[in-house]
Amino acid sequence: MDELWLIGIGTGSPAHLTLEGRDALRAARTLLIPLKGPGKDDLAELRLAILEAAGAPGRVVPFEMPTRDESLPYSARVEAWHDEIARRWTHALAGAEGPVALLVWGDPGLYDSTLRIAARLIPAPKLRVVPGVTALQALTAAHAIPFNTVNGPVTVTTGRNLRDQGWPEGAETLVVMLDGQCSFQALDPDGLDIWWGGFLGMPEQVLVSGALADVSAEIIRTRAAARAAHGWIMDTYLLRRRAP
The missing domain is CATH 3.40.1010.10 (Tetrapyrrole methylase, N-terminal domain)
Structure with a gap:
């Protein structure tokens, strides 16, 4: 080789x-x-x-x-x-x-x-x-949202880091990958919006978005059902602090 x-x-x-x-x-x-x-x-x-x-x-x-x-x-x-x-x-x-x-x-x-x-x-x-299309690109395209705010930073992290360390200090937009445990449950949902997607770009694609406090349970149910139906799931999500 x-x-x-x-x-x-x-x-x-x-x-x-x-x-x-x-x-x-x-x-x-x-x-x-x-x-x-x-x-x-x-x-x-x-x-x-x-x-x-x-x-x-x-x-x-x-x-x-x-x-x-x-x-x-x-x-x-x-x-x-x-x-x-x-x-x-x-x-x-x-x-x-x-x-x-x-x-x-x-x-x-x-x-x-x-x-x-x-x-x-x-x-x-x-x-x-x-190089290939990333889950970050596929997610923001599926939800038709910008990846970042005007001149705003984006932090990309993992579910394990989110569970162990919480919301990164000073972060405005957070993209979470490799999260099989819906680690957003560890956060205080006040003031946070979420855009979640599974099977991005595929016919099986599933999307949920809204205020984290309102849709977290729906994401957990949707993810569990999709995973049970297919035996696997690839998903990711973007979290953003709402402007005061």
Whole structure:
């Protein structure tokens, strides 16, 4: 594997694939597809649908994604998980022709660990990154809202940070990613508005927005129902302090 291409594919819609991403998929000789286990077949099928829409002729090589060891502390758990993914890439790609392409949800550089996993490969392949539509872009487009206020800052964080540290000091607009526990419940909702979305850009897309105090229960119900229906969900949300 002399070359590894990490191609951002957006949030699930084949229409999110850029022309650069399409051309890269067509040029790749091997296409690495993760399988995430029972109940998550849709994720592999979506990747395969994107490959078909792009007209990618390369050989598809699947590999089983490992699960995290929940008995370990968070940082050690993630490190061990990344090590195992890199090992499985290496095993799956033994003898594969390059360039090898891996389809990455959203953008490979935003709250995604694919680049960190790729850094574990020995020998190190030549990396190419093709940017993709991010969940941030898909969310604000779906709600038809601006990402920021006039000259205003935006803080991007995770659900874990929101639960552990609360609202960041001085933040006006907050985008929360990787939150499977609806961590906005840990906040004082007074003066906060929320724009939430799941399955962004897909036919299954679900959206809820409004004052956090009014819609938090609706978001929790909607998210739980969507996850039960599909076996998985990718969602994110934007919080903004209301102007006095």
